[in-house]
Amino acid sequence: MIVDNAVYVDGIRTEPPSLEETSETVRDRGGFAWIGLYRPTREELSAVAKEFELPSLAVEDALAGHQRPKVERYGSMLFVVLRPASYLDETEKVEFGEVHLFLGEDFVITVRHFETPDLARVRHRLEADSALLAHGPVAALYGVLDEIVDEYAPVVAGLENDIDEIEDQLFSGDRGVSRRIFELSTEVMQFQRAVDPLREVMSSLRQGLLSKDADEDLRDAFRDVEDHVIRVTERADGFRQILQNALTVHSTLVGQQQNDEVKKISGWAAILFAPTLVGTIYGMNFRVMPELHWAFGYPFALLLMVAMGVGLYFVFKRKGWI
Incomplete structure (x- = not known):
């Protein structure tokens, strides 16, 4: 209407x-x-x-x-x-x-x-x-352009605030941060598609619409809008790079966490394997075995199991595996 x-x-x-x-x-x-x-x-x-x-x-x-x-x-x-x-x-x-x-x-x-x-x-x-x-239709175009570009500022501020929250969330161990990074990256890319072509638009308007004899105040007004467009596009490019880096850091942190978990599992598996190995050897049904008829053989086997397990525990604990 x-x-x-x-x-x-x-x-x-x-x-x-x-x-x-x-x-x-x-x-x-x-x-x-x-x-x-x-x-x-x-x-x-x-x-x-x-x-x-x-x-x-x-x-x-x-x-x-x-x-x-x-x-x-x-x-x-x-x-x-x-x-x-x-x-x-x-x-x-x-x-x-x-x-x-x-x-x-x-x-x-x-x-x-x-x-x-x-x-x-x-x-x-x-x-x-x-x-x-009084400059005519070009003045109306300037007014609309200036209003739209000015309204990009709250968008940039909102995206920047979300990125700051992601940076804080990144090192908190929250597994859901990767989804948030991906969704925010999508918003940033869509924002880039809206603002990046404006640099070419502003250049075309400045070269084709404003003659050399145009009023200097009007030329300055369009130049000011173009400067704002350049700053917004640069910020959007920076946001995309930050989010890509954040996703890389998140992948690295997840990999490190998985390595730590593997180390813990491997350490406990080794601790449990030592007494199992002793128990398996002395559980063989051979007639001729060392210490088979020794009176202290059973307590010695138990002590050996405990000693090997405790020794491996302290070794892995010192290395930070468990």
């Missing part, structure tokens, strides 16, 4: 009552139109596409969703796909949405399939800076 429809002339907002009057207002007064749609039906988006002559392929992408972040040029119009994200602390999951933007010379159309970002807040922030909004 259409959640907002406005025309901005020199940064000042007016609200036409219909799409047809929106186009007429832009033609008569100049400025640019900003149409906001939230989970539109095919009929609603088709009506907007017909009014502003949007390319059919881009319209299909906006309806279908599940697009990677990208920027595509159709003649004088740009089609931009962005992936907002939010962190759910209860489930330790990262939830992703999609925002599609159609940028023409005198219009910008935003199609949102997710509760975030709050584009109404973006509008209000830009409307408070009429000088920036």
